[in-house]
Amino acid sequence: MIIRPMDGPFGAVAEDVDLAADQSEATMRALIAALHEHQILAIPGQSLSNDLYVAFGRHWGTPLNFFIDSHRRDDHPEMIRIANAAATPERYRDGAMHWHSDSSYEEVPASVTMLYGVEAPEQGGETLIASTVQAYDALDEAMKARLDGLTGLHCLGGSPPLPGEKIPFNPESTAANGIRKHPLVMRHPVTGRRALFPSGTLFGFEGMDRDEGRELVAQLRAHVTRPEFVTSYKVGVGDIFLWDNFQVLHSATPIDYSDEPGKRRLLYRISTKGIPALCEAAA
Numbered sequence: 001m002i003i004r005p006m007d008g009p010f011g012a013v014a015e016d017v018d019l020a021a022d023q024s025e026a027t028m029r030a031l032i033a034a035l036h037e038h039q040i041l042a043i044p045g046q047s048l049s050n051d052l053y054v055a056f057g058r059h060w061g062t063p064l065n066f067f068i069d070s071h072r073r074d075d076h077p078e079m080i081r082i083a084n085a086a087a088t089p090e091r092y093r094d095g096a097m098h099w100h101s102d103s104s105y106e107e108v109p110a111s112v113t114m115l116y117g118v119e120a121p122e123q124g125g126e127t128l129i130a131s132t133v134q135a136y137d138a139l140d141e142a143m144k145a146r147l148d149g150l151t152g153l154h155c156l157g158g159s160p161p162l163p164g165e166k167i168p169f170n171p172e173s174t175a176a177n178g179i180r181k182h183p184l185v186m187r188h189p190v191t192g193r194r195a196l197f198p199s200g201t202l203f204g205f206e207g208m209d210r211d212e213g214r215e216l217v218a219q220l221r222a223h224v225t226r227p228e229f230v231t232s233y234k235v236g237v238g239d240i241f242l243w244d245n246f247q248v249l250h251s252a253t254p255i256d257y258s259d260e261p262g263k264r265r266l267l268y269r270i271s272t273k274g275i276p277a278l279c280e281a282a283a
Protein backbone atom coordinates (compact mmCIF):
# COMPACT_ATOMS: atom_id res chain seq x y z
CA MET A 1 0.00 0.00 0.00
CA ILE A 2 1.15 3.51 -0.83
CA ILE A 3 -0.14 6.63 0.94
CA ARG A 4 0.39 9.77 -1.12
CA PRO A 5 -0.73 13.36 -0.53
CA MET A 6 -3.90 14.42 -2.32
CA ASP A 7 -3.74 17.38 -4.71
CA GLY A 8 -4.73 20.42 -2.64
CA PRO A 9 -3.98 21.83 0.81
CA PHE A 10 -4.50 18.57 2.74
CA GLY A 11 -5.71 14.99 2.36
CA ALA A 12 -4.19 11.65 1.32
CA VAL A 13 -4.88 8.86 -1.15
CA ALA A 14 -4.23 5.19 -0.32
CA GLU A 15 -3.26 3.18 -3.39
CA ASP A 16 -2.57 -0.50 -4.02
CA VAL A 17 -4.92 -1.75 -1.34
CA ASP A 18 -7.81 -4.18 -1.83
CA LEU A 19 -10.08 -4.01 1.20
CA ALA A 20 -12.10 -7.02 0.03
CA ALA A 21 -8.98 -9.15 0.50
CA ASP A 22 -7.10 -7.24 3.19
CA GLN A 23 -8.50 -5.57 6.30
CA SER A 24 -5.55 -6.79 8.37
CA GLU A 25 -4.37 -4.99 11.49
CA ALA A 26 -1.31 -3.64 9.67
CA THR A 27 -3.40 -2.25 6.81
CA MET A 28 -6.00 -0.74 9.13
CA ARG A 29 -3.33 0.84 11.34
CA ALA A 30 -1.76 2.48 8.27
CA LEU A 31 -5.14 3.78 7.04
CA ILE A 32 -6.15 5.09 10.48
CA ALA A 33 -2.79 6.86 10.88
CA ALA A 34 -3.18 8.36 7.39
CA LEU A 35 -6.64 9.75 8.17
CA HIS A 36 -5.51 11.18 11.51
CA GLU A 37 -2.51 12.84 9.88
CA HIS A 38 -4.14 14.06 6.66
CA GLN A 39 -7.75 14.77 7.83
CA ILE A 40 -9.35 13.21 4.73
CA LEU A 41 -8.51 9.95 2.98
CA ALA A 42 -9.53 8.49 -0.38
CA ILE A 43 -9.19 4.76 -1.09
CA PRO A 44 -10.03 4.24 -4.77
CA GLY A 45 -10.59 1.03 -6.70
CA GLN A 46 -12.62 -0.93 -4.13
CA SER A 47 -15.22 -3.62 -4.74
CA LEU A 48 -16.85 -4.51 -1.45
CA SER A 49 -19.91 -6.52 -0.48
CA ASN A 50 -22.21 -4.79 2.01
CA ASP A 51 -20.95 -7.13 4.75
CA LEU A 52 -17.32 -6.24 4.02
CA TYR A 53 -18.07 -2.51 3.83
CA VAL A 54 -19.78 -2.62 7.23
CA ALA A 55 -16.84 -4.66 8.60
CA PHE A 56 -14.52 -1.94 7.28
CA GLY A 57 -16.68 0.75 8.89
CA ARG A 58 -16.52 -1.01 12.26
CA HIS A 59 -12.73 -0.69 12.30
CA TRP A 60 -13.20 3.09 12.76
CA GLY A 61 -15.61 3.01 15.72
CA THR A 62 -19.24 2.20 16.46
CA PRO A 63 -21.57 2.88 13.49
CA LEU A 64 -24.28 5.35 14.43
CA ASN A 65 -27.98 5.12 13.67
CA PHE A 66 -29.06 7.89 11.32
CA PHE A 67 -32.17 9.82 12.31
CA ILE A 68 -33.97 9.41 8.96
CA ASP A 69 -35.08 5.73 8.92
CA SER A 70 -35.92 5.71 5.20
CA HIS A 71 -32.27 6.47 4.33
CA ARG A 72 -30.98 3.36 6.05
CA ARG A 73 -30.79 -0.06 4.46
CA ASP A 74 -33.09 -2.62 6.10
CA ASP A 75 -30.49 -5.39 5.80
CA HIS A 76 -27.54 -3.19 6.88
CA PRO A 77 -28.87 -0.32 9.05
CA GLU A 78 -25.32 1.02 9.48
CA MET A 79 -25.38 2.01 5.79
CA ILE A 80 -27.06 5.33 4.97
CA ARG A 81 -28.20 5.70 1.36
CA ILE A 82 -27.30 8.97 -0.41
CA ALA A 83 -29.03 9.06 -3.78
CA ASN A 84 -30.49 11.57 -6.24
CA ALA A 85 -33.54 9.75 -7.64
CA ALA A 86 -36.04 12.07 -9.32
CA ALA A 87 -38.69 10.85 -6.84
CA THR A 88 -36.72 12.17 -3.82
CA PRO A 89 -39.14 14.27 -1.73
CA GLU A 90 -38.26 17.97 -1.53
CA ARG A 91 -37.66 17.78 2.23
CA TYR A 92 -34.85 15.24 1.72
CA ARG A 93 -33.10 17.15 -1.07
CA ASP A 94 -29.81 18.97 -0.45
CA GLY A 95 -30.02 18.36 3.32
CA ALA A 96 -26.23 18.21 3.55
CA MET A 97 -25.61 21.38 1.54
CA HIS A 98 -24.26 23.47 4.39
CA TRP A 99 -21.01 23.42 6.38
CA HIS A 100 -21.21 20.90 9.20
CA SER A 101 -19.75 18.00 11.15
CA ASP A 102 -21.94 14.92 11.21
CA SER A 103 -24.30 14.35 14.15
CA SER A 104 -23.09 17.48 15.97
CA TYR A 105 -26.70 17.80 17.21
CA GLU A 106 -26.18 14.64 19.29
CA GLU A 107 -24.52 14.21 22.64
CA VAL A 108 -21.74 12.16 21.05
CA PRO A 109 -21.02 13.53 17.55
CA ALA A 110 -19.76 11.33 14.73
CA SER A 111 -15.98 10.98 14.74
CA VAL A 112 -15.43 9.52 11.26
CA THR A 113 -17.69 9.49 8.20
CA MET A 114 -17.07 7.43 5.09
CA LEU A 115 -18.76 7.32 1.69
CA TYR A 116 -18.60 4.38 -0.72
CA GLY A 117 -19.34 5.18 -4.36
CA VAL A 118 -21.66 2.79 -6.24
CA GLU A 119 -22.88 5.22 -8.93
CA ALA A 120 -21.52 8.69 -9.71
CA PRO A 121 -22.88 11.42 -11.98
CA GLU A 122 -20.71 12.72 -14.81
CA GLN A 123 -21.27 16.31 -13.64
CA GLY A 124 -21.42 17.61 -10.08
CA GLY A 125 -21.61 15.77 -6.79
CA GLU A 126 -18.39 17.08 -5.20
CA THR A 127 -18.05 17.21 -1.42
CA LEU A 128 -16.38 20.34 -0.05
CA ILE A 129 -14.09 19.95 2.96
CA ALA A 130 -12.74 22.71 5.23
CA SER A 131 -9.87 22.09 7.62
CA THR A 132 -10.84 23.10 11.15
CA VAL A 133 -7.36 22.24 12.47
CA GLN A 134 -5.60 24.47 9.98
CA ALA A 135 -8.17 27.20 10.66
CA TYR A 136 -7.47 26.92 14.40
CA ASP A 137 -3.70 26.92 13.91
CA ALA A 138 -3.97 30.12 11.85
CA LEU A 139 -5.61 32.09 14.69
CA ASP A 140 -3.47 34.46 16.71
CA GLU A 141 -2.72 33.53 20.32
CA ALA A 142 -5.17 36.06 21.78
CA MET A 143 -8.02 34.67 19.68
CA LYS A 144 -7.08 31.09 20.58
CA ALA A 145 -7.15 32.01 24.27
CA ARG A 146 -10.57 33.63 23.87
CA LEU A 147 -12.07 30.66 22.02
CA ASP A 148 -10.43 27.85 24.01
CA GLY A 149 -12.80 28.14 26.96
CA LEU A 150 -16.07 28.54 25.05
CA THR A 151 -18.83 25.96 25.10
CA GLY A 152 -20.83 25.84 21.88
CA LEU A 153 -24.61 25.33 21.86
CA HIS A 154 -25.83 23.03 19.07
CA CYS A 155 -29.23 22.06 17.75
CA LEU A 156 -30.51 20.30 14.64
CA GLY A 157 -31.98 23.05 12.49
CA GLY A 158 -31.06 25.65 15.08
CA SER A 159 -28.48 27.58 13.18
CA PRO A 160 -29.27 30.43 10.79
CA PRO A 161 -27.88 29.82 7.29
CA LEU A 162 -25.13 31.78 5.65
CA PRO A 163 -25.96 33.42 2.30
CA GLY A 164 -26.47 30.71 -0.34
CA GLU A 165 -27.01 27.91 2.16
CA LYS A 166 -30.27 26.07 1.94
CA ILE A 167 -30.81 24.67 5.42
CA PRO A 168 -33.90 26.36 6.85
CA PHE A 169 -33.60 28.17 10.15
CA ASN A 170 -36.39 27.04 12.38
CA PRO A 171 -36.20 28.54 15.88
CA GLU A 172 -38.88 26.13 17.11
CA SER A 173 -36.77 23.10 16.28
CA THR A 174 -34.29 24.24 18.92
CA ALA A 175 -36.91 23.54 21.54
CA ALA A 176 -38.12 20.34 19.83
CA ASN A 177 -34.73 18.71 19.34
CA GLY A 178 -32.92 19.85 22.45
CA ILE A 179 -29.64 21.65 22.84
CA ARG A 180 -26.30 19.83 22.96
CA LYS A 181 -23.13 21.36 24.32
CA HIS A 182 -19.73 20.79 22.71
CA PRO A 183 -16.45 22.63 23.31
CA LEU A 184 -15.82 25.15 20.54
CA VAL A 185 -12.20 24.03 20.49
CA MET A 186 -12.16 20.24 20.30
CA ARG A 187 -9.16 18.14 21.25
CA HIS A 188 -8.85 15.20 18.90
CA PRO A 189 -9.69 12.02 20.84
CA VAL A 190 -6.63 10.17 19.48
CA THR A 191 -4.00 12.77 18.52
CA GLY A 192 -4.95 15.54 20.96
CA ARG A 193 -4.68 18.06 18.12
CA ARG A 194 -6.92 21.09 18.58
CA ALA A 195 -9.53 22.17 16.05
CA LEU A 196 -12.51 24.49 15.86
CA PHE A 197 -15.93 22.85 15.99
CA PRO A 198 -18.29 25.36 14.35
CA SER A 199 -20.65 22.80 12.79
CA GLY A 200 -23.83 24.00 11.08
CA THR A 201 -25.78 23.19 14.22
CA LEU A 202 -23.83 25.75 16.30
CA PHE A 203 -26.04 28.72 17.11
CA GLY A 204 -24.51 30.30 20.21
CA PHE A 205 -22.33 29.91 23.30
CA GLU A 206 -22.94 29.23 26.93
CA GLY A 207 -23.07 32.48 28.93
CA MET A 208 -22.93 34.71 25.83
CA ASP A 209 -25.56 37.12 24.60
CA ARG A 210 -27.52 35.58 21.67
CA ASP A 211 -26.69 38.28 19.11
CA GLU A 212 -23.03 38.35 20.09
CA GLY A 213 -22.95 34.55 19.83
CA ARG A 214 -24.56 34.56 16.43
CA GLU A 215 -22.04 37.10 15.20
CA LEU A 216 -19.14 34.99 16.47
CA VAL A 217 -20.59 31.88 14.79
CA ALA A 218 -20.76 33.71 11.45
CA GLN A 219 -17.23 35.03 11.93
CA LEU A 220 -15.87 31.55 12.72
CA ARG A 221 -17.58 29.90 9.75
CA ALA A 222 -16.27 32.60 7.43
CA HIS A 223 -12.77 32.00 8.84
CA VAL A 224 -12.88 28.18 8.60
CA THR A 225 -14.17 28.26 5.01
CA ARG A 226 -11.52 30.64 3.68
CA PRO A 227 -10.23 29.29 0.34
CA GLU A 228 -6.83 28.26 1.74
CA PHE A 229 -8.50 25.86 4.19
CA VAL A 230 -10.92 24.32 1.68
CA THR A 231 -10.57 21.44 -0.75
CA SER A 232 -13.04 19.17 -2.54
CA TYR A 233 -13.40 15.55 -3.52
CA LYS A 234 -15.79 13.83 -5.87
CA VAL A 235 -16.58 10.26 -4.86
CA GLY A 236 -16.28 8.05 -7.94
CA VAL A 237 -17.43 4.47 -8.45
CA GLY A 238 -15.36 2.18 -6.22
CA ASP A 239 -13.99 5.02 -4.09
CA ILE A 240 -14.14 4.99 -0.34
CA PHE A 241 -13.73 8.53 0.96
CA LEU A 242 -13.34 9.24 4.67
CA TRP A 243 -13.20 12.42 6.71
CA ASP A 244 -12.35 13.06 10.32
CA ASN A 245 -15.20 15.13 11.80
CA PHE A 246 -12.85 16.40 14.54
CA GLN A 247 -10.53 17.94 11.94
CA VAL A 248 -12.82 19.14 9.13
CA LEU A 249 -16.23 20.52 8.27
CA HIS A 250 -17.88 19.37 5.05
CA SER A 251 -20.65 20.48 2.71
CA ALA A 252 -22.42 18.83 -0.19
CA THR A 253 -22.70 20.79 -3.46
CA PRO A 254 -25.77 21.06 -5.72
CA ILE A 255 -26.72 17.95 -7.68
CA ASP A 256 -29.44 17.22 -10.25
CA TYR A 257 -32.22 14.94 -9.02
CA SER A 258 -32.49 12.63 -12.01
CA ASP A 259 -32.80 8.96 -13.01
CA GLU A 260 -31.09 9.47 -16.36
CA PRO A 261 -27.94 7.49 -17.19
CA GLY A 262 -24.85 9.54 -16.41
CA LYS A 263 -26.71 11.61 -13.83
CA ARG A 264 -27.45 9.03 -11.16
CA ARG A 265 -25.63 8.97 -7.85
CA LEU A 266 -25.61 6.26 -5.22
CA LEU A 267 -23.31 6.48 -2.23
CA TYR A 268 -23.39 4.53 0.99
CA ARG A 269 -22.39 6.45 4.07
CA ILE A 270 -21.26 5.00 7.38
CA SER A 271 -20.53 7.32 10.31
CA THR A 272 -18.92 6.08 13.49
CA LYS A 273 -18.70 7.25 17.08
CA GLY A 274 -15.79 6.75 19.44
CA ILE A 275 -12.26 5.87 18.42
CA PRO A 276 -10.93 2.85 16.50
CA ALA A 277 -10.49 -0.24 18.67
CA LEU A 278 -6.87 -0.39 17.45
CA CYS A 279 -6.27 3.07 18.97
CA GLU A 280 -7.89 2.06 22.27
CA ALA A 281 -5.51 -0.89 22.54
CA ALA A 282 -2.56 1.42 21.98
CA ALA A 283 -3.70 4.01 24.52
Ligand SMILES: [Fe+2]
Pocket residue numbers: 096100101102250
Ligand atom coordinates in the same frame (compact mmCIF):
# COMPACT_ATOMS: atom_id res chain seq x y z
FE1 LIG B 1 -22.75 15.38 6.54
